[in-house]
Amino acid sequence: MSHYELAPEIKIKQFEGVWSDYRTIANKLIKVVKDETKSRTILAIECYPGVRNEEFEKHLIPLLAPKKIIFADDIAMDGTEITEMVKRTLTDDRVFGVMSHYELDEFFPKEKVKAVQEEIATTEGLIVIYGTGATVIAEPDILVYADLARWEIQCRYRSGEIGNWKMENYEEDALRKYKRGFFFEWRTADRHKKKYFDKIDFLLDTNVGNEPKMVSGTDFRQALRQVASAPFRVVPYFDASVWGGQWMKERFNLDPEAENYGWAFDGVPEENSLYLRFGDVKIEVPSINVVFQHPNELLGPKVHSRFGTEFPIRFDYLDTVGGGNLSLQVHPSVEYIQDKFGRQYTQDESYYILDAQEDSTVYLGVKEGTTKEELMADLEKAAKGNYRFQDEKYINVFPVKKHDHILIPAGTIHCSGPNTVVLEISASQYIFTFKLWDWDRVGLDGLPRPVHLEHGRENLQMNRDTKWVKENLINQFEILKDENGVKTERTGLHELEFIETQRHWFEDKVTLETHDSVNMLNLVEGTEVVVESVDDSFEPFEVHYGETFIVPECVKKYTIRNTSTDSNQKVAVIQAFVRNL
Template sequence: MAYDLYPQIDMKGGIDLYTGYDEIWKKVDDAIKQRKANVITIECYPGTLEKELEQLINQLKPDLIIHADEIFLSSEEITVKIQDHLTDDRVFGVMSNHALADFIDGEKFNKTLDKINKAKDKRIVIYGVGASLVAPSDLLLYTNLARWEIQLRYRAKKVCNWRANNWEEETLRKVKRAYYFDWRIADKLKKSLFDKVDFMLDVNEENQPKMIAGHDYQMALSQVVQRPFRLVPYFDSGVWGGKWMQEKFNVAKDKINLAWCFDCVPEENSIYLGINGEKFEIPANDIVYQRPVSLLGEKVYGRYGTSFPIRFDYLDTMGGDNLSLQVHPKVEYAQETFGLHYTQDESYYILEAEDDAVIYLGVKNGVEKQSLVDALKSSQEEGKRFPDEDFIYRKKIKKHDHYSIPAGTIHCSGKNSVVLEISSTPNRFTFKLWDWERVDLDGKPRPIHLEHGEKNIDISRDEDWVEKEVSNQVVKVAEGDGWTEEKTGLHIREPIETRRHWFSSEVMHETQDSVNVLTLVEGEEIIVTSVNASFEPFVIHYGETFIVPECVKQYKIAPHGPSVGRTVGTIKAFIR
């Protein structure tokens, strides 16, 4: 079997699924009558197509309809209030520490309460982002959707940011506002509501809503976190993108190329719950928020809170071009400048490489920082070609090489390779230093951030350091009958440990007191099994990434199907 583009986790326990607004209305109406509910609240995650909800609201025949926007400050007032977090930059802002309640207009709120009090004992529907803050609810519905879907809606100009009225603004700025503000305040409210939600709605597909009861949702989360599982991957094109994933994974062949596959980024990926033959889609982050100890483990939760600290994604330049020359912020810079708790340390695991494939990593011996920065500034300001061959260390790469890239290290994946990027989770903090004299797919130059990059380049990361510290630091740590375990990194500055297993027979794994993330990097198929029958056997295909919750503790992996009798390979990441 091939790479599964639509993995789902089949639910047990008789969960009832309601599809379409007619079915949903009937169930909600029954609940209203049973509870004798007067105030029905539909809390919406930013990005919900709220116009759709009128189909449900009208069927409920309310005596009064309140939109949550009625209690909040104006768009202009909110933008002014959060300007220090938004900044004027196209890409970077500062993490907001606000709550939705901070933006309530007292006078508007009191007028809305008066309307609600006058309609006492009548049927009232309150909906929109922040609806649960308007008045106490007798029945609470929540519209849920994944961040990747929200970003697609930004591109299509189907939604704008919360209270922003920025329909025509470029997608980069919309995503920035969501990342630093909308999603922060929405998730803060969502966390406070999880155990109060009566019905959870999946509104990822337009006009195709699905709904389950809140208690069934909680039961589903508990089932997910007791077993290995995959997230729903999403793919995107880019100016440097290649063709390998399109062919290997049989996906998006109508697109110009595929640059990225985000296969394990819970902040943005979703999960398909299999319920009665249907897929119920939820944001993967809900698992992190609601079951952090079971998923991450006590140690990792204690260090990272409800933030999933490991990210796996693909960078495909096969038949494409180089990535931008870039650097990620050192941890103190990330904390002080952007309000991050930790930074984007990463590594490149080479999944495929042509004979001419290279990685740009660190600087050449003897390079002085000022000379490097002057040359980069000249290329940006005067349109000159940056002479990378004079400054940047370039190294040939081959399949199954592994390179650590601690924050502060200049790096870039070259053309004609496929990289499995294993990194810490903050995923929007790439300072582009040079972009090879090109424009993006939209015809605009991609943002260059030399002012940030200059402050984070560690000039001591030269070719001698690269060869000694971060190039293929492979050490055999264990072996047995038909298997070998190797430590492949990462650098001492990075919190992630990576282990590679080569095996032709069954291998026992320990979670090491941390959530585990793995990818099958060699071979067609493996099977993951429980040591105590606590979860059903789980089949993984080449290139698929999967998560093993810490609470699983031990699990076994063996070649399966066409790979039986052959040597296969996995790469595993966990927090040290």
């Protein structure tokens, strides 16, 4: 039986107080307002896009009995105006936009803001401003920040519960809503959030409907400081796919009634969240908040200086056991992603084969003699329908087995075949995958899955052929150390990629260094290990098979001890970090 932890929590050691349910939260805020002893007090509830404002209107604000209520969203431009303003960011594409650099206040007409501020200046008593942009309207005396996990936003998009900010596009294609969030709304909201992090008086968790939880800003910031000082896990989430899979259901104790789980995100801090345990109350916050607040401690100064407040490494699972192939795809070059989409770096990646069956395969690189013209002509013919792309005529298919490591630098055509469990280790670019062929499938939403042949054409590296792939991308293992019961191998990634991966086999324990970078690791063999401090700076941290965990750069050195049920069982962890180029 797997001990994979589906809801890992971080126990916060020191905090002053935590409040749950709207009445308790309102009573706390009322007390704070009274302590202000001012004739006019402005309480702002700044909301991440996607937060349920109607809950505040119904359950919180009436309890506060304010003299004046202002909904910030009413002061902002309407959705049509915003769409026109950001149309170059959104583009006409269903999936891809251009990374925006807008500030939130750009969407609030100055004359409307000024008029509201004049009203505020003539009002005595408590004034409550709530919604996205509440802090644009006025500088608050008390700031409550209502935060929301990225995955929860996506679920609300899919269900049709919400549209995008200032839009009534509830029934619009979820991919288009996600695109608007990813390229525009979340960038703008994160930029604004970072400005106010140190001014937050209370952090409000709004992830579960009508079950709010609140903690003081001081305790929230202290909690993030604690997270950035020791090993931790983010909260994984699992999603169905058109290609599979059944393996994770059994191994990770997922819902056996679900049709499949093709995806698992267990190491994507921009997408995942954290469970922070304050006594009896669990607070959920986006894990990217730790990166925003403590980039030097978490990422390391060198990685921070290179990537800013982005977490550059991503671990996720692709499960095709009992399913089909992934889409045939390619990732953009750095130059292309910078020019077309405004990103700093590209989605270089690799497939670590966590489990495999006799027929497990990967598609990787083009066959000798293939030309881009004939390959693209066949892909374009297939995209028009009524024709099956002749995949094995053009693309290499290699058998794979458990613990193989397949390197996939940008520009290499690739995909996983059926009956394979892939631990995907890649740079964190999230959605920059150009699908070229998808085996005539439609998505789970019933719509044809989008392909991007023109983007693909510009990025396919035709020199990644059979010979080159065999010599450069398949199991490029180099033994770095094999002594005292520890075998350490460099397994990748390719020299064109900025991530290095090392695999450590051991029976008792291994001591690792962070290499001036945040570390992301996964227990790929064995049932259980414990991560221990070499200087008692953090408590022992338990990890189970298949769990991804993060070690902040500030830890510098740490030990992993084998605590598997069979003490003679050799275990293995794979460690990823940013190369110090």
